[in-house]
Amino acid sequence: EAGVAQSPRYKIIEKRQSVAFWCNPISGHATLYWYQQILGQGPKLLIQFQNNGVVDDSQLPKDRFSAERLKGVDSTLKIQPAKLEDSAVYLCASSKRRGGTEAFFGQGTRLTVV
Amino acid sequence: QQQVKQSPQSLIVQKGGISIINCAYENTAFDYFPWYQQFPGKGPALLIAIRPDVSEKKEGRFTISFNKSAKQFSLHIMDSQPGDSATYFCAASLPYSGAGSYQLTFGKGTKLSVIP
Numbered sequence: 001e002a003g004v005a006q007s008p009r010y011k012i013i014e015k016r017q018s019v020a021f022w023c024n025p026i027s028g029h030a031t032l033y034w035y036q037q038i039l040g041q042g043p044k045l046l047i048q049f050q051n052n053g054v055v056d057d058s059q060l061p062k063d064r065f066s067a068e069r070l071k072g073v074d075s076t077l078k079i080q081p082a083k084l085e086d087s088a089v090y091l092c093a094s095s096k097r098r099g100g101t102e103a104f105f106g107q108g109t110r111l112t113v114v
Numbered sequence: 115q116q117q118v119k120q121s122p123q124s125l126i127v128q129k130g131g132i133s134i135i136n137c138a139y140e141n142t143a144f145d146y147f148p149w150y151q152q153f154p155g156k157g158p159a160l161l162i163a164i165r166p167d168v169s170e171k172k173e174g175r176f177t178i179s180f181n182k183s184a185k186q187f188s189l190h191i192m193d194s195q196p197g198d199s200a201t202y203f204c205a206a207s208l209p210y211s212g213a214g215s216y217q218l219t220f221g222k223g224t225k226l227s228v229i230p
Contacts, residue, residue: 004157033217042120042203042220043158056217091157102148103218105157 002026004106006092012112018080021109025073025094031055032069033103034077035091043091049075082113117141118206120221127228133191135224137204142185144206148218149178149189152201161202162189194228201225 005024013019025032030051035043046065047057051072060067064083069075079086089108119138127133139147148163164171164178164187171178177190191198205218 041222042118042205043218044220045217048217093157102160102163105159107155107157 004092004094004104006090006106006109008109009107010110010112012114013082015084015113016081018078019082019111020076020078021090021092021111023075023077023092023106025075025092026104029094029096029104030072031095031097031103032075033093033095034067034075035093035105037089037091037108039088046077046090079111082111084113087111087113117219118204118221120204120224122224123222124225125227127191127194127226129194129196129228129230131194131228133189133194133198133226133228135189135202135204135226136186137188137206137221138184138186139206140185141206141208143208144219145209146207147178147180147187148205149176150203150205150220152203152223158203191226194226196228196230199226199228 007022032049034046036046037043046060047067048055049069052069065079067077089110091105091108093103093105095103117140121136149161150158151161152158162173162176162178164180166182169180175192180187201223203223204221207218
């Protein structure tokens with residue numbers, strides 16, 4: 001079974017530029033999460049999708065972050081414009097259903113904003 | 115507000131020794147407590163998880179001890195090996211409510227180094 005795929009692995013941008021991350025979850029997984037992991041901290045949930053609908057985006061900085069999951073499969077997370085404090089690893093995870101089942105994480109995209 | 119507090123921040127253990135990582139939570143409504151293992155450059159991977167209706171769960175060399183009254187849980191790694199060197203995160207989540215998410219709240223992590 002293929003795991004959660006993310007790209008790119010690394011990205012360096014200047015502040016105020018825009019950037020997009022892509023995630024392909026495990027086949028058949030209806031729930032998709034985007035987490036932000038700042039160096040030295042645990043992952044923090046940004047947004048959760050169930051199929052192609054948003055379940056929770058309460059911690060997503062909506063003035064600069066956006067995410068979509070078209071057709072309930074792949075997802076993209078965008079930051080525009082980026083700030084220095086957005087430097088982090090962005091992790092995508094998926095699970096079979098909401099609640100109580102294992103979330104499988106991708107390797108993440110390491111973003112550096114200079 | 116940090117809802118899951120994890121300690122220590124780093125831990126050095128001799129090969130064959132016992133590694134112990136502790137977590138404390140505040141929200142008594144949490145009902146699922148997983149531990150994740152993360153190697154450099156990789157995403158977190160589920161190691162072991164427990165629900166509050168049991169006080170201990172063991173899988174191989176890994177054991178979770180859970181103290182509901184103290185709102186604490188811990189990970190014990192027996193016979194620690196150099197290959198166990200990684201960052202470990204405890205986490206907690208609320209029951210699925212039907213109206214929203216079932217998100218994980220993570221601790222800040224413990225970097226474990228097992229030296230030969």
